[in-house]
Amino acid sequence: MSDIAERALHTRIARSVEAIRRSFVDNLFYVTVRTFDNATTLDHYTALAYTIRDRLLARLIATDEQYKRLDVKTVAYMSAEFLLGPHLGNNLLNLGLWENVHQAMQELGLNLETILEAEEEPGLGNGGLGRLAACYMDSLATMEIPAIGYGIRYEYGIFKQAIKDGWQVELADAWLRNGNPWELPTQLRYPVKFGGSIEHYDEDGSLLCRWLPDSIIQGLAYDTPILGYGVMNVSLLRLWKSEARESFDLKAFNTGDYYGAVDSMIVAQNISKVLYPNDEPEAGKALRLRQQYFFVSCSLQDMIHTTLKSKGSLDYFPDRFVVQLNDTHPAIAIAEFMRLLVDEHQMEWNRAWGLTLRSFAYTNHTLLPEALETWPLDLFQRILPRHLDIIYQINSRFLDDVRIRFIDDTDRLSRMSLIDDGANDGVRRVRMANLACVGSMSINGVAKMHSELLKQTVLKDFFDMWPEKFQNKTNGVTPRRFISLANPPQSALFDEVIGDGWLRDLEKLRQLETLSEDKDFLSRWSGIKLTAKQRLSNYLHQNYGVSLNPESLFDVQVKRIHEYKRQHLNVLHIIDLYHRLKIDSSFELIPRTFIFGGKAAPGYHLAKLIIKLINSVADVINRDPQVNKTLKVVFVPNFSVKTGQLIYPAADISEQISTAGKEASGTGNMKFTMNGALTIGTLDGANVEIREAVGAENFFLFGKTVEQVSEILKAGYQPRTIIEQNERLRDVLHLINSGHFSHGDGSLFRPLTNNLLDNDPFLVCADFQDYIDCQANVAQIYKTQEKWSHMSLLNVARSGKFSSDRAIREYNEDIWHVKTLSM
Numbered sequence: 049m050s051d052i053a054e055r056a057l058h059t060r061i062a063r064s065v066e067a068i069r070r071s072f073v074d075n076l077f078y079v080t081v082r083t084f085d086n087a088t089t090l091d092h093y094t095a096l097a098y099t100i101r102d103r104l105l106a107r108l109i110a111t112d113e114q115y116k117r118l119d120v121k122t123v124a125y126m127s128a129e130f131l132l133g134p135h136l137g138n139n140l141l142n143l144g145l146w147e148n149v150h151q152a153m154q155e156l157g158l159n160l161e162t163i164l165e166a167e168e169e170p171g172l173g174n175g176g177l178g179r180l181a182a183c184y185m186d187s188l189a190t191m192e193i194p195a196i197g198y199g200i201r202y203e204y205g206i207f208k209q210a211i212k213d214g215w216q217v218e219l220a221d222a223w224l225r226n227g228n229p230w231e232l233p234t235q236l237r238y239p240v241k242f243g244g245s246i247e248h249y250d251e252d253g254s255l256l257c258r259w260l261p262d263s264i265i266q267g268l269a270y271d272t273p274i275l276g277y278g279v280m281n282v283s284l285l286r287l288w289k290s291e292a293r294e295s296f297d298l299k300a301f302n303t304g305d306y307y308g309a310v311d312s313m314i315v316a317q318n319i320s321k322v323l324y325p326n327d328e329p330e331a332g333k334a335l336r337l338r339q340q341y342f343f344v345s346c347s348l349q350d351m352i353h354t355t356l357k358s359k360g361s362l363d364y365f366p367d368r369f370v371v372q373l374n375d376t377h378p379a380i381a382i383a384e385f386m387r388l389l390v391d392e393h394q395m396e397w398n399r400a401w402g403l404t405l406r407s408f409a410y411t412n413h414t415l416l417p418e419a420l421e422t423w424p425l426d427l428f429q430r431i432l433p434r435h436l437d438i439i440y441q442i443n444s445r446f447l448d449d450v451r452i453r454f455i456d457d458t459d460r461l462s463r464m465s466l467i468d469d470g471a472n473d474g475v476r477r478v479r480m481a482n483l484a485c486v487g488s489m490s491i492n493g494v495a496k497m498h499s500e501l502l503k504q505t506v507l508k509d510f511f512d513m514w515p516e517k518f519q520n521k522t523n524g525v526t527p528r529r530f531i532s533l534a535n536p537p538q539s540a541l542f543d544e545v546i547g548d549g550w551l552r553d554l555e556k557l558r559q560l561e562t563l564s565e566d567k568d569f570l571s572r573w574s575g576i577k578l579t580a581k582q583r584l585s586n587y588l589h590q591n592y593g594v595s596l597n598p599e600s601l602f603d604v605q606v607k608r609i610h611e612y613k614r615q616h617l618n619v620l621h622i623i624d625l626y627h628r629l630k631i632d633s634s635f636e637l638i639p640r641t642f643i644f645g646g647k648a649a650p651g652y653h654l655a656k657l658i659i660k661l662i663n664s665v666a667d668v669i670n671r672d673p674q675v676n677k678t679l680k681v682v683f684v685p686n687f688s689v690k691t692g693q694l695i696y697p698a699a700d701i702s703e704q705i706s707t708a709g710k711e712a713s714g715t716g717n718m719k720f721t722m723n724g725a726l727t728i729g730t731l732d733g734a735n736v737e738i739r740e741a742v743g744a745e746n747f748f749l750f751g752k753t754v755e756q757v758s759e760i761l762k763a764g765y766q767p768r769t770i771i772e773q774n775e776r777l778r779d780v781l782h783l784i785n786s787g788h789f790s791h792g793d794g795s796l797f798r799p800l801t802n803n804l805l806d807n808d809p810f811l812v813c814a815d816f817q818d819y820i821d822c823q824a825n826v827a828q829i830y831k832t833q834e835k836w837s838h839m840s841l842l843n844v845a846r847s848g849k850f851s852s853d854r855a856i857r858e859y860n861e862d863i864w865h866v867k868t869l870s871m
């Protein structure tokens with residue numbers, strides 16, 4: 049390289065304040081095409097993003113070359129969702145450039161916080177499962193485990209939520225509108241076939257199969273670098289965008305069918321157009337299956353291409369990749385891998401199946417039987433005829449094995465079959481969880497309790513057959529985003545008292561225990577909480593005009609809105625407090641602010657009605673001068689990674705109140721704990737392990753256990769009897785039904801109240817009294833600030849287990865066996 053070129057390169061990536069300032073001004077002019085005086089905040093963001101991007105590319109290329117040279121085994125994390133959150137702040141932190149950039153901006157008269165605010169987050173996920181994938185990418189990169197994430201580059205992410213007249217309104221999430229500096233378009237494309245029919249043919253005496261699809265599209269890779277924290281290692285997130293194939297279009301063009309060609313382009317582009325919300329009753333959409341197959345096929349072709357290039361034979365695939373399936377959304381990979389090996393690479397079936405069984409591992413994220421993914425057979429046949437055929441073949445061999453193990457057990461055979469014969473509703477279906485279990489070397493749940501329940505319930509038959517495949521991998525979250533970025537004052541305090549090693553080894557937080565009796569330290573600790581509460585209050589005031597009292601107890605429930613998560617149980621408690629304040633002048637209440645956030649699936653009417661109820665109750669309470677000094681209720685619109693980072697640090701109480709046995713793990717519960725909130729929760733999901741870790745005396749436990757829940761349901765649960773016998777619950781339901789929160793309209797919330805009266809499937813009534821008693825205890829303890837701070841600090845000190853670094857270490861030790869690689 050010439051001297052000049054080298055110097056130019058150097059100034060373009062130098063880390064000094066001056067170099068950063070110069071790059072920034074340069075980018076403002078050459079990238080956003082603005083003069084300094086005309087630039088908007090968005091321009092500042094874009095210019096800074098490119099400035100930072102330039103400074104990570106060399107690491108990306110070095111990592112890639114290193115991996116290629118050493119030909120290392122790589123984790124392929126396959127997920128239909130990656131809920132990344134904003135990149136800029138994260139990359140500043142991980143590159144160690146925060147201070148210098150802050151100063152460079154300051155010298156230019158700009159505020160880094162304001163610039164960071166301008167980033168539109170990639171909302172390429174629904175909630176927990178998608179965010180987990182993002183946390184795992186962060187830990188994989190930080191722990192220098194060779195990894196690639198494979199997913200879909202949705203043009204529209206999860207809808208944006210606005211609240212109008214108390215109701216949720218969905219807006220399209222055009223997150224790419226202003227460009228995306230973090231993705232690197234590639235030239236990497238793979239064809240993907242759909243539909244048509246299959247044809248068997250004979251070649252030199254062996255029976256082969258040909259798929260005659262009726263359309264072929266292609267996937268184009270977009271690569272997003274994922275930086276490790278404090279290391280040179282950079283992982284890749286490879287997301288596929290669907291396109292029409294040039295050759296395909298040309299054919300239509302040449303035959304003069306211009307509009308036909310345009311139509312087919314649009315059909316192709318639609319596949320990666322928009323992320324599906326979960327909990328949709330009508331989720332069995334053809335487009336969703338096309339999406340899953342599309343990204344799975346591109347990703348496997350990519351891995352096969354890499355394997356052939358580096359190893360020369362697909363027999364080495366399991367030495368080059370281990371594929372982790374994030375739920376069943378990518379489970380079609382099992383059939384697609386077989387198709388690629390057998391049809392396209394002419395491998396013998398048994399050899400191909402052996403490779404499959406050494407390459408795939410499956411993570412389950414739900415116990416709700418209705419949430420297990422199945423596809424109607426006719427739809428599957430229409431879109432993926434060859435895969436249905438392959439699934440039949442896998443099934444027939446598999447059921448032979450079951451017959452040998454469990455002689456004469458026809459019920460078991462029909463339960464384990466990859467095909468549901470439609471005995472229930474007349475619709476035959478492909479069972480994706482069964483396919484994932486049969487084709488994987490390992491099956492794991494996401495919290496101890498969840499993994500145990502999987503073995504006893506939804507996957508019991510598979511556990512009986514292959515107990516050795518089953519494992520637990522309790523979820524974790526990344527402390528880089530959810531402590532350091534979300535809560536800078538808390539991070540600075542940790543750095544000061546225990547040094548900065550905790551961010552790479554979260555168990556180090558345990559050293560804080562020695563300070564848990566130190567009065568001076570505890571008062572600094574509660575000062576940090578107050579600062580976070582003020583920050584959230586300012587945000588809510590500026591954006592929505594609501595005023596909060598930061599001295600009040602902040603009681604927070606943020607997560608997807610779902611009956612099993614029981615936001616309505618929380619609301620019933622609020623109404624009870626309100627009612628008692630109104631009728632009993634001697635009732636004393638410590639000031640409390642109830643904060644809610646979360647999206648409801650657009651077609652989930654009861655969930656949307658819960659949002660309306662929260663906002664209606666908020667309206668009445670917040671306007672009532674008799675109570676609004678002590679009680680306040682807010683619903684924060686559009687809960688996202690970004691708003692989450694503001695909310696978690698501001699919580700005194702974390703609401704984790706799902707019906708026992710329903711929440712697979714939860715990860716919000718961990719984010720709250722790391723930020724010093726105390727949990728009020730049931731024995732469900734990872735709550736159990738959080739309580740175990742922080743100590744029962746530092747956790748507010750209530751509610752029926754899994755065993756009690758199932759006994760109650762078995763005995764014939766009658767919520768009506770409970771309501772009749774509980775005056776406070778009765779009063780609360782009456783108040784709702786009287787129209788008190790709906791301008792006299794007593795019918796608005798009937799679907800909700802009737803649901804509680806008639807069947808109450810999630811035992812809201814059964815847990816009501818225990819919950820409000822427990823909440824009274826919360827209030828009592830909050831009165832003694834020092835006691836509360838002590839408990840809060842112990843929660844944080846003992847939260848080390850819930851780092852995603854620990855989770856990833858366990859995945860690697862027990863499933864992946866990939867060698868870490870220091871750059």
Ligand code: 26Q
Nearest residue numbers: 175176177324326331413494711712713714715
């Ligand atoms: C399926 C078919 C069609 C359309 C959408 C879907 C779909 C999409 C997303 C189904 C489910 C999801 C997401 C599920 C999810 O987030 N589960 C949560 O995963 C977390 C991480 O393991 C756990 O902590 C939560 O307990 C679990 O609810």
